[in-house]
Amino acid sequence: MKLTGSLSALALAAFSLKTVSAANSFAGSNLYYAAGLDSATRGTLLDGLQSAGMKVLRVWLDGQSTTQKGTNIDPFPDLEPNVIGTYNDTVLERLDDFMIDAQAHGIKLLISMHSFNALQAGDVYGKQYGTGYFYEQTQPQQQFDARLTHVLNHNHTTLGKPWSQLSDYIFAFEAENEAMIGQGQTYIQDHQQWQCDRASTIKGVLGSNSNILVVTGGESWMAESVQPNFLNCSSLDVISIHSYGTGDFATSSIQTYVQQAQSAGKKLLFEEWGACYFSTSNNNCPTGSALDADTRNSNIKTWASQIDAAGVPWLYWQVLPNADPHQDQDFEVGLNDSSWSTLQAAAQAALQATAAFDYSSYLL
Ligand SMILES: *[C@@H]1O[C@H](CO)[C@@H](O)[C@H](O)[C@H]1NC(C)=O
Ligand SMILES: *[C@@H]1O[C@H](CO)[C@@H](O)[C@H](O)[C@H]1NC(C)=O
Ligand SMILES: *[C@@H]1O[C@H](CO)[C@@H](O)[C@H](O)[C@H]1NC(C)=O
Ligand SMILES: *[C@@H]1O[C@H](CO)[C@@H](O)[C@H](O)[C@H]1NC(C)=O
Numbered sequence: 315m316k317l318t319g320s321l322s323a324l325a326l327a328a329f330s331l332k333t334v335s336a337a338n339s340f341a342g343s344n345l346y347y348a349a350g351l352d353s354a355t356r357g358t359l360l361d362g363l364q365s366a367g368m369k370v371l372r373v374w375l376d377g378q379s380t381t382q383k384g385t386n387i388d389p390f391p392d393l394e395p396n397v398i399g400t401y402n403d404t405v406l407e408r409l410d411d412f413m414i415d416a417q418a419h420g421i422k423l424l425i426s427m428h429s430f431n432a433l434q435a436g437d438v439y440g441k442q443y444g445t446g447y448f449y450e451q452t453q454p455q456q457q458f459d460a461r462l463t464h465v466l467n468h469n470h471t472t473l474g475k476p477w478s479q480l481s482d483y484i485f486a487f488e489a490e491n492e493a494m495i496g497q498g499q500t501y502i503q504d505h506q507q508w509q510c511d512r513a514s515t516i517k518g519v520l521g522s523n524s525n526i527l528v529v530t531g532g533e534s535w536m537a538e539s540v541q542p543n544f545l546n547c548s549s550l551d552v553i554s555i556h557s558y559g560t561g562d563f564a565t566s567s568i569q570t571y572v573q574q575a576q577s578a579g580k581k582l583l584f585e586e587w588g589a590c591y592f593s594t595s596n597n598n599c600p601t602g603s604a605l606d607a608d609t610r611n612s613n614i615k616t617w618a619s620q621i622d623a624a625g626v627p628w629l630y631w632q633v634l635p636n637a638d639p640h641q642d643q644d645f646e647v648g649l650n651d652s653s654w655s656t657l658q659a660a661a662q663a664a665l666q667a668t669a670a671f672d673y674s675s676y677l678l
Contacts, residue, residue, distance in 0.1 A: 337672035341661035342370030343633040349408040350378045350387035359635035360419040362649040366661035369677045370485045372424040372629055375405050376432045384639035394438045398457050406468045413483040420678045422485035427465050429491035445496055449508045459515040466519040478520050485676055486527035487516050499538045510547035517549035532556030532585050540571050545578035554585035558597035563617040568624035572670045581671040584621050584628035588645025589613040599643045611656040618660035625670030
């Protein structure tokens with residue numbers, strides 16, 4: 315809310331701030347391999363996201379060496395390519411450039427500092443600890459906390475400040491994409507403390523006035539993503555929802571979680587969702603025959619507006635800077651896709667929707 319100079323307007327503003335929080339929602343996107351884009355492709359993507367009014371792009375740190383989703387990759391290694399605690403900062407330096415360009419497009423980065431995908435695929439942590447001990451034992455927890463600290467303390471190559479102080483460029487940090495996801499819902503319920511402990515490491519480096527959010531990084535669906543001990547963890551600011559099941563897109567369903575978050579003093583972010591390209595169940599999208607384009611566009615429009623109506627900002631999985639080759643799980647929309655104008659309009663509509671959580675001070 316903008317304050318004007320007059321006393322009555324100030325009094326009125328103070329009054330309305332207490333009674334309602336009328337912040338607007340917003341939309342954004344994901345691109346897990348963003349650090350692999352050359353500068354021309356990065357510009358194409360950011361121009362597209364900006365034309366949709368998208369405010370946040372979520373990126374990961376896992377190394378990439380081959381074409382992903384039809385995008386040519388400028389290869390880069392994992393942050394810890396061979397040995398835990400021995401860092402190759404190439405990915406961080408790539409993102410240094412990316413965040414400068416993103417900011418010029420009105421977009422901040424949400425930085426996911428590891429992924430369950432890399433753990434399961436056998437990165438340095440996966441090789442040594444597997445997908446169970448990694449979460450259970452003290453030594454990997456300490457080693458992983460050192461990685462998180464390394465990332466947060468990375469000095470930006472041209473700005474000369476650590477990422478922990480770059481709130482003009484960085485929207486949020488999360489420890490890991492979909493922590494524990496392959497272990498199932500009961501395991502996640504039983505190991506909620508892992509998430510809060512990592513958040514406490516992140517918050518410890520950021521401090522309490524960083525203006526950068528600490529988020530969870532999501533699970534497989536709504537009920538799994540929103541855990542009671544995430545809601546009462548003081549170091550977590552935002553609970554991320556990942557879901558591709560259409561029941562979780564229903565406004566009334568989302569609203570029950572909005573109420574839980576609001577009473578716990580937390581924010582929600584629908585950090586991953588998408589509309590399947592194929593005519594399969596929406597949450598089972600690796601292959602099939604193409605869904606009729608009008609039906610898919612209607613799905614995008616309807617589900618985005620249902621999430622908007624619950625007041626939750628959202629990030630689409632994913633906008634591609636190139637034509638979608640329709641590989642793997644296929645929720646993507648390429649910038650030349652017949653669904654792009656629909657997604658673009660949906661993202662612009664999110665900016666007009668009333669949010670249940672005030673993110674305004676974290677956005678450009
Ligand atoms: C980091 O990775 C880059 C790209 O693969 C490589 O050129 C560089 O030598 C590596 N740096 C170190 C310190 O290993
Ligand atoms: C970042 O730069 C500052 C100031 O130049 C320096 O004191 C600090 O040690 C550097 N941090 C890292 C992790 O290199
Ligand atoms: C959070 O709630 C759980 C029960 O749902 C409880 O066991 C735990 O102690 C609480 N933690 C804090 C920090 O309040
Ligand atoms: C997008 O570009 C690809 C590759 O140039 C092309 O095959 C496809 O037909 C284009 N799609 C649309 C909707 O224009």
